[in-house]
Amino acid sequence: xxxxxxxxxxxxxxxxxxxxxxxxxxxxxxxxxxxxxxxxxxxxxxxxxxxxxxxxxxxxxxxxxxxxxxxxxxxxxxxxxxxxxxxxxxxxxxxxxxxxxxxxxxxxxxxxxxxxxxxxxxxxxxxxxxxxxxxxxxxxxxxxxxxxxxxxxxxxxxxxxxxxxxxxxxxxxxxxxxxxxxxxxxxxxxxxxxxxxxxxxxxxxxxxxxxxxxxxxxxxxxxxxxxxxxxxxxxxxxxxxxxxxxxxxxxxxxxxxxxxxxxxxxxxxxxxxxxxxxxxxxxxxxxxxxxxxxxxxxxxxxxxxxxxxxxxxxxxxxxxxxxxxxxxxxxxxxxxxxxxxxxxxxxxxxxxxx
Amino acid sequence: xxxxxxxxxxxxxxxxxxxxxxxxxxxxxxxxxxxxxxxxxxxxxxxxxxxxxxxxxxxxxxxxxxxxxxxxxxxxxxxxxxxxxxxxxxxxxxxxxxxxxxxxxxxxxxxxxxxxxxxxxxxxxxxxxxxxxxxxxxxxxxxxxxxxxxxxxxxxxxxxxxxxxxxxxxxxxxxxxxxxxxxxxxxxxxxxxxxxxxxxxxxxxxxxxxxxxxxxxxxxxxxxxxxxxxxxxxxxxxxxxxxxxxxxxxxxxxxxxxxxxxxxxxxxxxxxxxxxxxxxxxxxxxxxxxxxxxxxxxxxxxxxxxxxxxxxxxxxxxxxxxxxxxxxxxxxxxxxxxxxxxxxxxxxxxxxxx
Ligand SMILES: CC(C)[C@H](C(=O)O)[C@@H](O)C(=O)O
Ligand SMILES: CC(C)[C@H](C(=O)O)[C@@H](O)C(=O)O
Numbered sequence: 001x002x003x004x005x006x007x008x009x010x011x012x013x014x015x016x017x018x019x020x021x022x023x024x025x026x027x028x029x030x031x032x033x034x035x036x037x038x039x040x041x042x043x044x045x046x047x048x049x050x051x052x053x054x055x056x057x058x059x060x061x062x063x064x065x066x067x068x069x070x071x072x073x074x075x076x077x078x079x080x081x082x083x084x085x086x087x088x089x090x091x092x093x094x095x096x097x098x099x100x101x102x103x104x105x106x107x108x109x110x111x112x113x114x115x116x117x118x119x120x121x122x123x124x125x126x127x128x129x130x131x132x133x134x135x136x137x138x139x140x141x142x143x144x145x146x147x148x149x150x151x152x153x154x155x156x157x158x159x160x161x162x163x164x165x166x167x168x169x170x171x172x173x174x175x176x177x178x179x180x181x182x183x184x185x186x187x188x189x190x191x192x193x194x195x196x197x198x199x200x201x202x203x204x205x206x207x208x209x210x211x212x213x214x215x216x217x218x219x220x221x222x223x224x225x226x227x228x229x230x231x232x233x234x235x236x237x238x239x240x241x242x243x244x245x246x247x248x249x250x251x252x253x254x255x256x257x258x259x260x261x262x263x264x265x266x267x268x269x270x271x272x273x274x275x276x277x278x279x280x281x282x283x284x285x286x287x288x289x290x291x292x293x294x295x296x297x298x299x300x301x302x303x304x305x306x307x308x309x310x311x312x313x314x315x316x317x318x319x320x321x322x323x324x325x326x327x328x329x330x331x332x333x334x335x336x337x338x339x340x341x342x343x344x345x346x347x348x349x350x351x352x353x354x
Numbered sequence: 355x356x357x358x359x360x361x362x363x364x365x366x367x368x369x370x371x372x373x374x375x376x377x378x379x380x381x382x383x384x385x386x387x388x389x390x391x392x393x394x395x396x397x398x399x400x401x402x403x404x405x406x407x408x409x410x411x412x413x414x415x416x417x418x419x420x421x422x423x424x425x426x427x428x429x430x431x432x433x434x435x436x437x438x439x440x441x442x443x444x445x446x447x448x449x450x451x452x453x454x455x456x457x458x459x460x461x462x463x464x465x466x467x468x469x470x471x472x473x474x475x476x477x478x479x480x481x482x483x484x485x486x487x488x489x490x491x492x493x494x495x496x497x498x499x500x501x502x503x504x505x506x507x508x509x510x511x512x513x514x515x516x517x518x519x520x521x522x523x524x525x526x527x528x529x530x531x532x533x534x535x536x537x538x539x540x541x542x543x544x545x546x547x548x549x550x551x552x553x554x555x556x557x558x559x560x561x562x563x564x565x566x567x568x569x570x571x572x573x574x575x576x577x578x579x580x581x582x583x584x585x586x587x588x589x590x591x592x593x594x595x596x597x598x599x600x601x602x603x604x605x606x607x608x609x610x611x612x613x614x615x616x617x618x619x620x621x622x623x624x625x626x627x628x629x630x631x632x633x634x635x636x637x638x639x640x641x642x643x644x645x646x647x648x649x650x651x652x653x654x655x656x657x658x659x660x661x662x663x664x665x666x667x668x669x670x671x672x673x674x675x676x677x678x679x680x681x682x683x684x685x686x687x688x689x690x691x692x693x694x695x696x697x698x699x700x701x702x703x704x705x706x707x708x
Contacts, residue, residue, distance in 0.1 A: 084545075084551065087545060089545045089546065093546070118475075119474050119475060119478045119582050119583045119584075120473050120474060120475070120582075121472075121473060121474070121475055124473045140494075140513060140547065141546050141547070143510070146547070146548045147548055148548060148551075148552060152517065153516060153517045153518075154514065154515065154516045154517060155514065155515055155517075155548050155549045155551075155552040156497070156512060156513065156514040156515075156548070156549070157512075157513040157514075157547045157548055157549050158510060158511075158512055158513070159494060159510065159511040159512070159513065160508065160509065160510040160511075161508065161509055161510075162507060162508045163506065163507045163508060163509075164507075189596075189599075191438075191441060191443045192443065192447070192495050193494065193495070193500070193511045194500045194501055194502060194509050194510070194511055195509045195510070195511045197438065197502075197509075198502060198509040220599075220600055221599050221600055221602075221603035222603065224578070224600045224601070224603050224604035225603050225604060225606065225607045225612075227604075228473050228474075228582060228604060228607050228608070229473045229607050230473075242543075243600075245543075245574075245575050246574055246575055246578045246597075246600055247578070248575075249575035249576065249578050249579050250578035250579060250581075250582060250604065252579065253579045253582050253583050254582070258579075
């Protein structure tokens, strides 16, 4: 299979973990006989420094021609004081919108070797295996008006949704649930928000097309509680952009494996952008100690969702599990009686295990 | 001291826990020589049933003349299918708005006897003692437009704030921090939302008037993580309405004492509405087993915040702690080697301890 991949390393540890993911993709393409071509482009703070904008035109153009995109991380204290249109995060929001990546998928599953690092009691977190499906290009983060009044005395942001934006993300969630344990929790604030009422209606409508999936509605405040008290009750969670932002980050710390979590942002035709859930970690950038596993697992999601290469995706995931089983870990993790290794060594170990 | 208190028992277990709070207030006023008068009014589902609206005019009128208000709980499956203007929650939103109760204060502290019920590991939750200050009458839950388009194909909600609405809640938070450990965390999404940028500016401005308070800004997604991984790092958290809704519910399950948590909703002049954080628990309503302690502790907050009766408030809080120390608990809790009691017995025990 021939595929063209755009790499957006971004800021902080982005470059290091991207190198790791590329090495693993090379190992996979050698072994399974694929041919991947790569092109690197700038995004985030590094793009601000080099081109005066967090999302250069060239980057957008390159991404539009790609079969899939890998992104490292954006942001850092260096760019924190810039006016908002120059903030590295605008690059991320911009590329999501430009490419129409409306569906953010975040699988969260504990690795048994790392469960001891969970803030939750073992009996609470045990067996947790959930997928958060977050709408990514609508709602409060993109609605207009989003501005201050002329006299500076008031401010407004707008949460707006088209019915069809809700329909496509809800469908995506039903399809995802069908491939898993067939349980879908739709999260909203339907007792207060009009947008949530429409959301709930759409879920009820779509439910008829997926009679094999059990659907539950949950208010966002209750969902924030239940994620902590009973995370294993969830299978697939679907929710709008902002609720998804908050809940997926909350969920990401439950299993003690934040440094291990990948994410996928998809368009209807399968093109997707894949990035680790963790940030750019400027404090450890350049020190060759960053954990590359979330980026490597993001590459696995790319193989699965954008290229349909299920076997290859599983090969990577199993290689990561095996490496952890042998006790190898990076500095952000701890495995009892394990051995600490750097970014490159970890990458080599995973590549060998494939 | 003479004070007039309006009681809004509401739905489910609301009446039972309200009876308990009133009994405790009687015990306090006897002992300390105060004279409290009471008036009961309807709100929520029971008001829908009796008057066709979740917030009758009479109730608003009574509350406007009160020195303080105690509320039990609203809502239940019986009213879940009603059109949105008849939902019990509208009564709650309505009374907050009518009375201008802009500051919601939620103290969250573990009781050592109950910490074992926390979903968090003991070493993670130990020492947690935080206060969430939530803006309660602005933002997305009250902004207009909040409606569906005529063709039903799109929907909008509006997050709007006046600068002075932000100023007064931020001041309240700084004042609260000053009475505690002098650490304030302001939560926003300033990397995306215009309203959050104004919010952050106001916090930076007000900070100059409180040089003794240490201020930290945190993005809402990061806050949702840190509440779980490191709850004891927080002292006072201040945030806007919706973020506060989600984060305060998330925080409420951390210490294993959800049935114990009170809340206060205040106006500038000290008038306030006090209610337990837990809901109406329709499944156990009328069974005389409901835990009255959150309602009783809400009455203590009323004495402190609305009446300035610090000694009396402490007397109630200490009586509750003492009762737990003797091992008495209701069915929702468990204390090792303790004794389970009903609502009335628990109330009697607390009254005796005062
Ligand atoms: C950086 C920020 C704009 C972004 C978001 O909130 O969408 C991030 O928090 C995320 O969750 O991917
Ligand atoms: C019932 C609902 C409208 C209310 C809110 O979200 O404000 C409740 O969840 C709360 O937190 O007091």
